[in-house]
Amino acid sequence: MDIRDYDVIVLGAGAAGENVADRARQGGLTALLTEHALVGGECSYWACMPSKALLRSAAVIRAAQRVPGAAQAVTGALDTDAVLARRDAFTNHWSDESQAEWAEGAGIDVLRGHARITAPKQVLVDLPGEGEIHLTARHAVVVATGSDAFIPDIDGLRAAQPWTSRDATSARSIPASLAIIGGGVIAAEMATAYAGLGASVTVISRGALLEGMEPFAGEKVLESLAELDVAIHLATETTRVSRDQQGFTVETNTGETITAEKLLVATGRSPRTRDIGLGAIGLTPGDWITTDDTLLVTGFDWLYAVGDVNHRALLTHQGKYQARAAGDAIVARANGASLSDRPWGTHVASADHQAVPQVTFTDPEVASVGLTASAARDAGYRVRAVDYEIGDVAGASVHSDEYAGRARMVVDEDRNVILGATFVGQDVSEVLHAATIAIVAEVPLDRLWHAVPAYPTISEIWLRLLETYGRPGNGHGSSMEAEPAYSFASGG
Numbered sequence: 001m002d003i004r005d006y007d008v009i010v011l012g013a014g015a016a017g018e019n020v021a022d023r024a025r026q027g028g029l030t031a032l033l034t035e036h037a038l039v040g041g042e043c044s045y046w047a048c049m050p051s052k053a054l055l056r057s058a059a060v061i062r063a064a065q066r067v068p069g070a071a072q073a074v075t076g077a078l079d080t081d082a083v084l085a086r087r088d089a090f091t092n093h094w095s096d097e098s099q100a101e102w103a104e105g106a107g108i109d110v111l112r113g114h115a116r117i118t119a120p121k122q123v124l125v126d127l128p129g130e131g132e133i134h135l136t137a138r139h140a141v142v143v144a145t146g147s148d149a150f151i152p153d154i155d156g157l158r159a160a161q162p163w164t165s166r167d168a169t170s171a172r173s174i175p176a177s178l179a180i181i182g183g184g185v186i187a188a189e190m191a192t193a194y195a196g197l198g199a200s201v202t203v204i205s206r207g208a209l210l211e212g213m214e215p216f217a218g219e220k221v222l223e224s225l226a227e228l229d230v231a232i233h234l235a236t237e238t239t240r241v242s243r244d245q246q247g248f249t250v251e252t253n254t255g256e257t258i259t260a261e262k263l264l265v266a267t268g269r270s271p272r273t274r275d276i277g278l279g280a281i282g283l284t285p286g287d288w289i290t291t292d293d294t295l296l297v298t299g300f301d302w303l304y305a306v307g308d309v310n311h312r313a314l315l316t317h318q319g320k321y322q323a324r325a326a327g328d329a330i331v332a333r334a335n336g337a338s339l340s341d342r343p344w345g346t347h348v349a350s351a352d353h354q355a356v357p358q359v360t361f362t363d364p365e366v367a368s369v370g371l372t373a374s375a376a377r378d379a380g381y382r383v384r385a386v387d388y389e390i391g392d393v394a395g396a397s398v399h400s401d402e403y404a405g406r407a408r409m410v411v412d413e414d415r416n417v418i419l420g421a422t423f424v425g426q427d428v429s430e431v432l433h434a435a436t437i438a439i440v441a442e443v444p445l446d447r448l449w450h451a452v453p454a455y456p457t458i459s460e461i462w463l464r465l466l467e468t469y470g471r472p473g474n475g476h477g478s479s480m481e482a483e484p485a486y487s488f489a490s491g492g
């Protein structure tokens, strides 16, 4: 029987797993990554990177078409084959050779097989065709197994074998028509991508579009999807799905029947925890795994969970942030440290609660961080939300003659700090990090006033938002260019 010991054993070599192993190694511990598919995980091969590659080319053409001079030069059709080839290059043609080489270079061992926890600190890895290896962790086992597409319980849906995000991001050709069930980020991005690639797209969402974000975000994306000829059915339940040789038929509670060559289900994620041995240690297979801010699983002193699987924030950058925190916590505890008195150390993922940045790469982009106005109000803050049309900023008019976008800054009136910010518009993704810093650092608005944005950039939206808000401690005056600020203090 092959038995090996490591300080840290990680189940799953996605972005989160890789980072926790790396951080543990940098702290002087030995680390093993186990992986039953591709080292690099969902983000590299079936999620962030290929989806952004599918979106980018059409977005660049649309951006050029909004700038006279460039518009005249953009006369041909999108080269779909070239887009797919670029997507293939982004995914390294679904080869993980370079990521495996990175792990080796970082001093991390990789075992390719399915891993299961069998007892405290014990992991069994099934190596295809080569038997099993028993592993013992001296300090920690980290679950970083990610999430899968959630398939809702709709009559006929599972049997019809619809696309999930994996199929949509790795498609070899563009279907003539695509129906999408869902109204979240993946649905909105894939509707934008496939409409840009020439498919006739229909979105069926049981709620609004981009729920949970500021309402104007979904409204602006809705308008742009309509301009791309995407048919959108909101507040519509899918009641039945069937499939024949022509494609899919979707029936709804509003009596509509939608047919399409392909059907994508984008209705959320479920944890990859069904077959990783959770039952052997008293946890429930198939559940999300709950942790504290050092990513230690509730009730354990040796088990950690990072990335999607802990359901704190299903985004690559947050998973990597959690992984760095968990790696540092494991190293510190291995060295006998007590961590309870250092709330801002690198071993806690406190920003998961305060400032999670997210970009939805639709056209316009939606970039948001922190609390929405209504979430802040629900959390008990005395809130003032300030809105500004980004198209009225000089820098935005340089980017595009038809710039349409809006920004909202959500201010805690008692502390004069920003709780949240949302930007909707072309190229706003690069404006977001300033908001993240302002929120995490709790920069008072009268201090932020001295962070002068360069002219003429879209970042001047910051100046306009601050002017609209009025200088704290100096009355809430408004500038000549300012639009009215909206107050939520009294629930308005």
Ligand SMILES: Cc1cc2nc3c(=O)[nH]c(=O)nc-3n(C[C@H](O)[C@H](O)[C@H](O)COP(=O)(O)OP(=O)(O)OC[C@H]3O[C@@H](n4cnc5c(N)ncnc54)[C@H](O)[C@@H]3O)c2cc1C
Pocket: 011, 012, 013, 014, 015, 016, 017, 034, 035, 036, 037, 038, 039, 040, 041, 042, 043, 044, 046, 047, 048, 049, 051, 052, 113, 114, 115, 116, 144, 145, 146, 147, 165, 169, 186, 272, 275, 276, 306, 307, 308, 309, 313, 314, 315, 316, 317, 318, 319
């Ligand atoms: C279409 C789409 C687009 C997205 N776009 C973005 C974006 O633009 N930006 C962003 O921040 N986020 C994006 N996300 C979210 C992002 O992909 C995830 O948050 C991220 O991939 C999660 O990383 P992870 O390491 O937790 O899990 P994963 O990347 O899923 O990695 C888990 C790994 O564990 C392996 N594994 C599972 N079980 C076992 C086992 N028992 N034994 C061995 N190996 C195992 C899996 O094979 C996998 O490689 C997107 C998601 C989707 C679906």
